Amino acid sequence: MSVRKFSFLFFAFSVIAGFVGAIAGEWLIGTYYGVWPNILLMGAYFGQLAIFAGLFCLIAELITPIINGRSWRLEYSGLSWKVLVPSTLVMLFTAGLIFQFFYSLNFSSVKPPDDIVMVMDISDSMNKTDPHHESLKAAGKLISTMEPHHRASVISFNENASITKSMFNINDQTERTDAIDQINHLKASGSTDIGKALETALKEINHHQQAGRKPMVILFSDGYSELNLDTVVAPYQDKDIVINTIGMSKIDRGGAQLLKLIASRTGGSFYDVKKANELTSVFEKIYLENQDRLLVTERHGLFKDSLYLAVLRVTLMLLIGGLFGLALGILFDNRYLAKSYGITGLISGLLAGLVLELGLQDQMLSGFSYRLVAAILLTALTGLGTMIIPIREKFAGGTSRHTGGTEYSARGSSQKRESFNKGF
Numbered sequence: 001m002s003v004r005k006f007s008f009l010f011f012a013f014s015v016i017a018g019f020v021g022a023i024a025g026e027w028l029i030g031t032y033y034g035v036w037p038n039i040l041l042m043g044a045y046f047g048q049l050a051i052f053a054g055l056f057c058l059i060a061e062l063i064t065p066i067i068n069g070r071s072w073r074l075e076y077s078g079l080s081w082k083v084l085v086p087s088t089l090v091m092l093f094t095a096g097l098i099f100q101f102f103y104s105l106n107f108s109s110v111k112p113p114d115d116i117v118m119v120m121d122i123s124d125s126m127n128k129t130d131p132h133h134e135s136l137k138a139a140g141k142l143i144s145t146m147e148p149h150h151r152a153s154v155i156s157f158n159e160n161a162s163i164t165k166s167m168f169n170i171n172d173q174t175e176r177t178d179a180i181d182q183i184n185h186l187k188a189s190g191s192t193d194i195g196k197a198l199e200t201a202l203k204e205i206n207h208h209q210q211a212g213r214k215p216m217v218i219l220f221s222d223g224y225s226e227l228n229l230d231t232v233v234a235p236y237q238d239k240d241i242v243i244n245t246i247g248m249s250k251i252d253r254g255g256a257q258l259l260k261l262i263a264s265r266t267g268g269s270f271y272d273v274k275k276a277n278e279l280t281s282v283f284e285k286i287y288l289e290n291q292d293r294l295l296v297t298e299r300h301g302l303f304k305d306s307l308y309l310a311v312l313r314v315t316l317m318l319l320i321g322g323l324f325g326l327a328l329g330i331l332f333d334n335r336y337l338a339k340s341y342g343i344t345g346l347i348s349g350l351l352a353g354l355v356l357e358l359g360l361q362d363q364m365l366s367g368f369s370y371r372l373v374a375a376i377l378l379t380a381l382t383g384l385g386t387m388i389i390p391i392r393e394k395f396a397g398g399t400s401r402h403t404g405g406t407e408y409s410a411r412g413s414s415q416k417r418e419s420f421n422k423g424f
Helices: 008-032 038-063 070-075 077-104 134-145 173-184 194-208 229-238 253-265 276-289 307-331 335-362 367-388 418-423
Strands: 115-121 151-157 161-169 215-221 242-248 270-273
Touching: 008 038, 008 367, 038 070, 038 077, 038 307, 038 367, 070 077, 077 307, 115 134, 115 161, 115 194, 134 151, 134 173, 134 276, 151 173, 151 194, 161 173, 161 194, 194 215, 194 229, 194 253, 215 253, 215 276, 229 242, 229 253, 242 253, 242 276, 253 270, 270 276, 307 335, 307 367, 335 367
Parallel strands: 115 151, 115 215, 215 242, 242 270
Antiparallel strands: 151 161
């Protein structure tokens, strides 16, 4: 017969597993994004979440074997320990790696930037807001870490704007070293003219434009200047050139608003930096987020509103949810459990994908908040499979006693589970 089963401890432990896995995953992203390849990072993210889910659910069943029964704990729990790592960590690590690979592929019309133009404020106010020249160090660090096939250019400005380093190939070691040296020799003085800086940057882009290459601008400033916004940004809009802007929190409200408008009008993002020593990570963040994206983080710039990537993310998360359910079925070596958990796993994966896609792109809460909800959906909702989807249970040997288990025989330790022979 088919019955529904619910274990409060199983459910509680699966919620805890999602919470612990989300925290561990957040540490992985914060520590290794930009250091590890994205496919490896997402493999590790889902692999560790899966093993926490499997481990906590296994412990819950060992304490109170409601889902699998006492015969499972006495005779077959050892096998569950043996398959814990391959059925959770290994399987979901592999899935995360493969799915991130597909999510990184670009089959849409969106093209990431090839040429990065950095527009740096060197007005006198920088001596107060950035006394240790962290902005210049950040620009130099970005040049040293950019991909070899990219090109870069540096514009510096105060009341005037000049080309500090004209467009060069990143893979040219001599040019790269010279660019960093030119940046390090910049001195802060004078007032601020953002309009003139962006006009100079556009001339630099037009002069070095090559077919098939897409430019992007990173504008850093700590001040405000009068300009005709429509006139300045119109050429960038016509050429579909994104301007990402960085401002320091010490600038006045007018300056911050101006930088926000410049970014939003061109499809870019505005970053408010509280301390100058944060600038290096912000420059790298802009560069990384406009080159690629992670399956569990928000998309920025060019990829932000991609319908193709939105649908793909939800689809891939649906499949990951199904694999979470399959992992539990393999862990307890029962095909009926695998079916039950697999169905609720698909549902939880769909919901987790929608939470990530809709939540991360709206950004009403922190990114971790949505990843936490998604993780708990994958672990806890999947674990409710036996309550939502009835599972088959029978009395072994016809007249044998009911052991409280699911598809386990009561004839003794020498008899293998029917589900093992038929299902796995």
